[in-house]
Amino acid sequence: MKGGSLSAEVYQPYAEALMSIAQANNLTERIGEDIAGLLNLLKESQELQQFLGNPIVKAEDKKAVLKQIGGEQFHQYTNNFLNFLVDRRRVLFLQGICQQYQALLRKLNQTVLAEVTSAVELTEEQKQSVREKVRSMTSAHQVELDTKIDPDLIGGVIIKVGSQLIDASLRGQIRRIGLRLSS
Numbered sequence: 001m002k003g004g005s006l007s008a009e010v011y012q013p014y015a016e017a018l019m020s021i022a023q024a025n026n027l028t029e030r031i032g033e034d035i036a037g038l039l040n041l042l043k044e045s046q047e048l049q050q051f052l053g054n055p056i057v058k059a060e061d062k063k064a065v066l067k068q069i070g071g072e073q074f075h076q077y078t079n080n081f082l083n084f085l086v087d088r089r090r091v092l093f094l095q096g097i098c099q100q101y102q103a104l105l106r107k108l109n110q111t112v113l114a115e116v117t118s119a120v121e122l123t124e125e126q127k128q129s130v131r132e133k134v135r136s137m138t139s140a141h142q143v144e145l146d147t148k149i150d151p152d153l154i155g156g157v158i159i160k161v162g163s164q165l166i167d168a169s170l171r172g173q174i175r176r177i178g179l180r181l182s183s
């Protein structure tokens with residue numbers, strides 16, 4: 001389900017097509033929810049990724065599994081789009097297309113994605129504090145957090161927004177002290 005720059009060229013047109021359908025029917029957020037749920041499933045299940053990406057598996061079987069996953073929860077347009085991807089043999093790019101759709105939705109909603117790495121799980125209060133910090137840095141209307149846990153940080157957080165990186169971790173502070181002492 002991953003690929004290089006060639007596959008990235010595939011993501012964009014399909015994500016834009018889905019966004020166009022969503023906007024025309026005033027369903028950008030609704031389809032965005034479906035896409036987010038689908039992405040979570042793909043991230044959690046290596047087996048699902050392999051199944052969908054396997055060229056030997058029949059298209060009908062892939063459609064049946066996708067229908068079982070989405071069922072009545074996914075909007076009809078989302079289900080139709082997934083079937084379209086299967087028919088066009090592009091379902092192996094599903095994860096990238098979904099991520100691209102989310103990026104388009106964030107741009108539409110003036111939302112930024114902040115990748116936050118911390119030593120321990122952040123509380124809601126800490127998450128809100130990070131959102132406020134990112135909002136002040138970027139002047140975005142909303143901030144979406146993608147949190148990860150890395151015990152090697154010892155404490156603190158690393159926040160990445162686009163190309164900006166804020167390293168407020170203990171590991172980063174120790175590294176900076178070490179660099180100052182060695183120079």
